[in-house]
Amino acid sequence: VVSHIHQPVLLGEKLNLFIGSWNVGERPPPDSLHSWLPSDESHDIIAVGVQECEYVPRRGMANPEMDFFACVQDAIGPNYIKVAGLSLIAMRLSVFVKREHYYKITHIKKGTEATGIAHVMGNKGAVGKKLRTVQTQHSSCDQLVPTKKQ
Numbered sequence: 596v597v598s599h600i601h602q603p604v605l606l607g608e609k610l611n612l613f614i615g616s617w618n619v620g621e622r623p624p625p626d627s628l629h630s631w632l633p634s635d636e637s638h639d640i641i642a643v644g645v646q647e648c649e650y651v652p653r654r655g656m657a658n659p660e661m662d663f664f665a666c667v668q669d670a671i672g673p674n675y676i677k678v679a680g681l682s683l684i685a686m687r688l689s690v691f692v693k694r695e696h697y698y699k700i701t702h703i704k705k706g707t708e709a710t711g712i713a714h715v716m717g718n719k720g721a722v723g724k725k726l727r728t729v730q731t732q733h734s735s736c737d738q739l740v741p742t743k744k745q
Contacts, residue, residue, distance in 0.1 A: 628670035649685035683707040
């Protein structure tokens with residue numbers, strides 16, 4: 596799932612957002628995420644949520660969280676700074692902002708909600724973040740919910 600959103604920031608200024616979600620199926624991501632993530636710096640904020648992101652991390656990475664966030668950073672390039680990253684078991688959400696807009700980001704809040712067995716297990720649930728760019732609030736959420744058997 597991918598969304599492209601333009602949001603006003605200052606009078607006459609717009610931010611271009613990229614929001615993507617992907618169920619990686621407990622497999623490591625491909626060597627490059629360039630076919631999925633923008634690498635042309637056309638987006639000011641990039642939010643990436645993944646589900647079932649639990650796998651043996653690549654060499655040199657301590658865990659799948661660090662590995663996946665590094666994969667995203669590699670794909671979008673060094674002109675982006677990670678302003679939020681959080682995980683709930685195998686759900687991950689990372690938010691990157693272009694360096695030129697970093698000073699505009701305030702009020703970063705993030706949280707998780709487990710909805711698995713007894714609302715304690717984190718195999719199902721959601722991770723979310725909220726931040727403000729000058730006077731505009733942005734929120735994103737990544738969730739994995741149980742399928743309903745019929």
